[in-house]
Amino acid sequence: MVKKFVPRQRKHKKIAREAREAEQAAIEDGVTASLPADSNVVEILPDAKKAAEDAKRARMKAELKGDAKMSSKKAKRLEKYIDKKLAKDENRALLAQLAANKIDTSLFASSRNLGTAKQTKREMMSRALRERAAGIPHTDQSILFETRPEPMDDSDEDDSGDENLSVRKNELPPQDGEAIQPGKTTVPEPTASSVVAGSGLKRPLELDDEGRPVLRKRQKRGGVKSKFSANPGLIPEIPLDSTNGDLQVEDESGNDDEDDEWNGFSADEAETGDDQDASETGSSNASADEETSEEEASSSEDEDGDEEDDGDTAKTRSSAFKAWAHEQRNSALGYQPSNGNTTLEFTVPQNFKPRPIEQDPLPLELQPTKDTGRKAYSVVVERTPDIQEARLKLPVVAEEQRIMEAIHNNNVVILCGATGSGKSTQVPQMLFEAGYGTQGSPTPGQIVVTQPRKVAAVSVSQRVATELGDHSDTVAYQIRFEGTASEKTRLKFVTDGVLLREIGNDISLKNYSAVIIDEAHERSLNTDILIGMLSRTVKLREEMANENPKISPLKLIIMSATLRISDVTNSTLFPNPPPVLNVEGRQYPVTVHFSRRTQADYVDEAFKKIIRGHRKLPPGSMLVFLTSHNEISRLSQKLKLHQTGLKSASYPKVRFSANDGPLEVEDIEFGQTDEVVGDELDELQIVGDEQDMDEEEEAEFDVPNETGQALPLKMHILPLYSLLPTKEQMKVFEQPPEGSRSIILATNVAETSLTIPGVKYVIDCGRSKERVFDPDTGVQRYEIGFISKASANQRSGRAGRTGPGHTWRLYSSAVYERDLPEYADPEILKMPIEGVVLQLKAMNLKHVVNFPFPTPPDRHSLAKAEKLLQHLSAITSEGFATQSAISTIVSPTQSRSSQVYP
Numbered sequence: 011m012v013k014k015f016v017p018r019q020r021k022h023k024k025i026a027r028e029a030r031e032a033e034q035a036a037i038e039d040g041v042t043a044s045l046p047a048d049s050n051v052v053e054i055l056p057d058a059k060k061a062a063e064d065a066k067r068a069r070m071k072a073e074l075k076g077d078a079k080m081s082s083k084k085a086k087r088l089e090k091y092i093d094k095k096l097a098k099d100e101n102r103a104l105l106a107q108l109a110a111n112k113i114d115t116s117l118f119a120s121s122r123n124l125g126t127a128k129q130t131k132r133e134m135m136s137r138a139l140r141e142r143a144a145g146i147p148h149t150d151q152s153i154l155f156e157t158r159p160e161p162m163d164d165s166d167e168d169d170s171g172d173e174n175l176s177v178r179k180n181e182l183p184p185q186d187g188e189a190i191q192p193g194k195t196t197v198p199e200p201t202a203s204s205v206v207a208g209s210g211l212k213r214p215l216e217l218d219d220e221g222r223p224v225l226r227k228r229q230k231r232g233g234v235k236s237k238f239s240a241n242p243g244l245i246p247e248i249p250l251d252s253t254n255g256d257l258q259v260e261d262e263s264g265n266d267d268e269d270d271e272w273n274g275f276s277a278d279e280a281e282t283g284d285d286q287d288a289s290e291t292g293s294s295n296a297s298a299d300e301e302t303s304e305e306e307a308s309s310s311e312d313e314d315g316d317e318e319d320d321g322d323t324a325k326t327r328s329s330a331f332k333a334w335a336h337e338q339r340n341s342a343l344g345y346q347p348s349n350g351n352t353t354l355e356f357t358v359p360q361n362f363k364p365r366p367i368e369q370d371p372l373p374l375e376l377q378p379t380k381d382t383g384r385k386a387y388s389v390v391v392e393r394t395p396d397i398q399e400a401r402l403k404l405p406v407v408a409e410e411q412r413i414m415e416a417i418h419n420n421n422v423v424i425l426c427g428a429t430g431s432g433k434s435t436q437v438p439q440m441l442f443e444a445g446y447g448t449q450g451s452p453t454p455g456q457i458v459v460t461q462p463r464k465v466a467a468v469s470v471s472q473r474v475a476t477e478l479g480d481h482s483d484t485v486a487y488q489i490r491f492e493g494t495a496s497e498k499t500r501l502k503f504v505t506d507g508v509l510l511r512e513i514g515n516d517i518s519l520k521n522y523s524a525v526i527i528d529e530a531h532e533r534s535l536n537t538d539i540l541i542g543m544l545s546r547t548v549k550l551r552e553e554m555a556n557e558n559p560k561i562s563p564l565k566l567i568i569m570s571a572t573l574r575i576s577d578v579t580n581s582t583l584f585p586n587p588p589p590v591l592n593v594e595g596r597q598y599p600v601t602v603h604f605s606r607r608t609q610a611d612y613v614d615e616a617f618k619k620i621i622r623g624h625r626k627l628p629p630g631s632m633l634v635f636l637t638s639h640n641e642i643s644r645l646s647q648k649l650k651l652h653q654t655g656l657k658s659a660s661y662p663k664v665r666f667s668a669n670d671g672p673l674e675v676e677d678i679e680f681g682q683t684d685e686v687v688g689d690e691l692d693e694l695q696i697v698g699d700e701q702d703m704d705e706e707e708e709a710e711f712d713v714p715n716e717t718g719q720a721l722p723l724k725m726h727i728l729p730l731y732s733l734l735p736t737k738e739q740m741k742v743f744e745q746p747p748e749g750s751r752s753i754i755l756a757t758n759v760a761e762t763s764l765t766i767p768g769v770k771y772v773i774d775c776g777r778s779k780e781r782v783f784d785p786d787t788g789v790q791r792y793e794i795g796f797i798s799k800a801s802a803n804q805r806s807g808r809a810g811r812t813g814p815g816h817t818w819r820l821y822s823s824a825v826y827e828r829d830l831p832e833y834a835d836p837e838i839l840k841m842p843i844e845g846v847v848l849q850l851k852a853m854n855l856k857h858v859v860n861f862p863f864p865t866p867p868d869r870h871s872l873a874k875a876e877k878l879l880q881h882l883s884a885i886t887s888e889g890f891a892t893q894s895a896i897s898t899i900v901s902p903t904q905s906r907s908s909q910v911y912p
């Protein structure tokens with residue numbers, strides 16, 4: 011008997027069918043509510059949720075379809091597309107919910123291993139380590155720590171063969187103070203938190219450090235990988251707003267393959283419910299091949315099985331449909347997708363003007379250079395490391411950029427900096443390194459630096475030569491009757507008288523590219539005339555350079571520590587006021603000690619201080635300022651007598667003639683002039699207890715002996731004044747004999763520019779010999795008077811050159827404040843005007859009335875002086891100086907008297 015064919019019934023399908031029928035029947039009977047709860051029934055959504063979903067579906071449909079008519083085929087596809095989108099939204103929301111639950115899944119076990127009791131040693135150890143890291147007490151330390159007998163037994167290496175996992179007992183400290191108990195095993199308790207959302211997923215949900223789900227890329231069959239990497243850090247944020255989120259993701263990729271990234275939540279999977287059913291009918295191997303069937307379904311796009319004969323065609327069509335759907339939705343939402351290559355284009359308004367650079371006065375070095383055609387040029391100088399180190403400590407060097415920019419941009423620059431800041435030695439080197447004075451550079455002319463005194467010219471030139479290392483032979487000095495200039499000379503130190511003579515011969519100074527007037531505050535007649543002449547030379551050279559590009563403009567730099575700036579910036583001198591650069595700071599501090607009393611006999615006072623100081627002060631030379639070589643001679647004898655107890659041989663008389671050199675005021679001796687100011691000071695003397703005073707003065711020499719060296723026993727006494735031959739003057743720069751202290755007795759030739767190595771202490775009498783001129787009587791005389799505060803400052807400055815220093819002023823602070831003027835009057839105001847006119851006439855100047863003096867004398871006086879000189883036959887009727895008159899210029903006598911007593 012042929013068996014009747016009974017189609018095979020699938021159990022779950024049968025159950026589902028029966029449930030549907032029962033549900034249908036119940037609906038028909040109106041008894042839905044009384045049905046028994048069945049967990050497998052189709053999910054019944056709450057009404058509100060269902061309504062929201064329907065509304066969303068309708069909205070999407072409207073967005074996509076609009077009023078357009080479409081074929082039934084397309085409408086069907088549209089329905090499917092919407093289903094897919096809604097499912098995606100739901101999945102995203104679910105995923106976001108999962109992401110919000112930050113859990114550690116590292117201890118979750120795969121359900122695949124449920125019931126399999128056996129674990130390899132490696133698995134056990136790995137789990138034990140993870141549990142230990144999670145803080146789960148684990149008493150079976152034998153899994154983690156292995157006891158090895160000594161000597162090591164090779165056979166003990168565990169079965170797993172992974173010796174890297176074995177850890178020496180004492181290498182892992184117990185966690186949380188727990189003692190490790192080997193041999194005890196505890197099974198980790200499942201914690202309450204281990205049952206969490208997501209635990210039922212196909213694969214345990216892994217979370218990264220930030221609590222985001224770690225989604226691994228699933229590789230498609232055939233090894234074709236998605237173009238997205240599975241880097242969890244790159245997982246895009248999923249907006250909870252499904253509509254916008256949908257748009258963002260879709261627009262970024264335009265490819266459904268990206269859905270694979272969501273591993274198990276893909277829209278493909280959601281939309282393939284039907285297909286899964288279909289595959290199930292063909293195959294019962296659901297568990298193993300589940301993923302495969304999903305992938306197949308998704309790769310075939312699953313949207314319309316009828317159309318998918320050919321993969322390529324389907325893809326093209328599918329993407330055409332999707333492109334259309336995207337477009338529809340975008341236009342409905344008013345969204346303009348970017349193609350990723352958009353460049354922002356700004357239309358520049360026609361009247362647009364870029365903002366000008368800062369208008370506030372910019373620092374000089376930031377000001378735009380005026381000379382745009384200037385070529386960069388530099389000379390490399392090799393210096394010894396100790397010189398280089400010493401230079402770098404000088405404030406002027408720190409300002410090199412600012413100074414050089416100012417010089418490049420301006421033909422005249424004024425530089426003010428404290429004594430010892432490095433002006434005299436460094437600025438000439440800066441110019442040299444910038445190509446000034448170098449053949450082949452744009453500024454080949456020499457650099458000339460003027461000093462008011464010959465000893466300064468010689469000593470600074472020697473120092474600069476030393477500092478210029480391999481270029482030291484380019485440095486020379488030139489003083490009257492003496493010099494070292496040669497063909498190699500590019501940098502020359504001269505007295506201002508020497509440069510005056512040169513400028514008298516060639517007003518354009520074509521041999522020079524830069525002139526530096528150092529110590530301009532001295533305001534000798536020579537300095538003033540020089541500045542006036544140079545103001546014209548600079549102008550002339552500028553005009554010459556404009557006409558002939560081969561000629562470079564002349565750079566003039568006026569430098570001083572204590573200059574009354576207004577004197578050298580007046581408009582008669584420079585119509586465009588030159589920039590004034592201030593360099594702050596000095597290298598070493600100088601402590602100033604004032605006397606309590608201002609003694610009239612300052613030479614005697616100086617003697618006492620020298621004796622006390624020498625007895626108490628740590629090693630270091632002493633520089634004592636006096637007013638004349640007479641005083642120097644007197645004090646020197648007294649000191650020698652004190653030291654030897656014998657009357658010393660008489661000090662050699664200095665004989666000089668007017669031709670021997672430029673005569674300094676302090677060298678002029680017309681009888682006894684030393685006690686002029688004595689009487690005026692009596693009121694300042696406080697007659698008190700001599701004993702008290704002595705103690706107090708003893709205490710003022712309590713200077714800590716930082717070097718710890720023994721105090722020098724002998725005094726090495728050296729004179730320094732301008733009439734002394736240069737060789738004798740230069741002795742002050744030599745080291746004193748062993749165990750001696752140099753005591754240098756100087757006039758104010760040592761006041762400026764000089765760095766006498768080893769001088770730590772200065773004793774300043776506070777006076778100097780000055781020319782005093784009475785314009786009413788026309789009589790000039792020489793008096794000893796107080797110096798200016800600027801001079802006092804300069805004298806103190808000699809102490810802090812190579813280390814911290816001290817100055818003892820032989821006058822009280824009250825006298826300093828009351829009697830010392832800020833600046834000394836320029837020499838031009840302290841001498842008969844005829845001498846000034848004669849000097850200018852000797853330089854072939856015709857109209858002295860128009861001469862640009864820094865401090866101009868009265869024009870009428872100038873005119874009167876010219877007439878007088880004509881009467882005396884000192885100048886010709888053409889207005890030039892006669893030869894005999896020129897010879898009187900160096901004479902200390904007035905031109906009037908020199909004519910009477912030639």
Ligand SMILES: Nc1ncnc2c1ncn2[C@@H]1O[C@H](COP(=O)(O)OP(=O)(O)OP(=O)(O)O)[C@@H](O)[C@H]1O
Nearest residue numbers: 429430431432433434435436473571763765811812
């Ligand atoms: N012969 C030297 N030996 C050792 N150091 C020196 C010598 N000459 C200069 N120096 C160092 O260079 C520093 C700067 O000297 P420089 O003469 O350039 O200063 P300055 O600013 O011109 O001072 P002033 O205004 O007093 O002339 C000194 O303080 C000293 O430290």
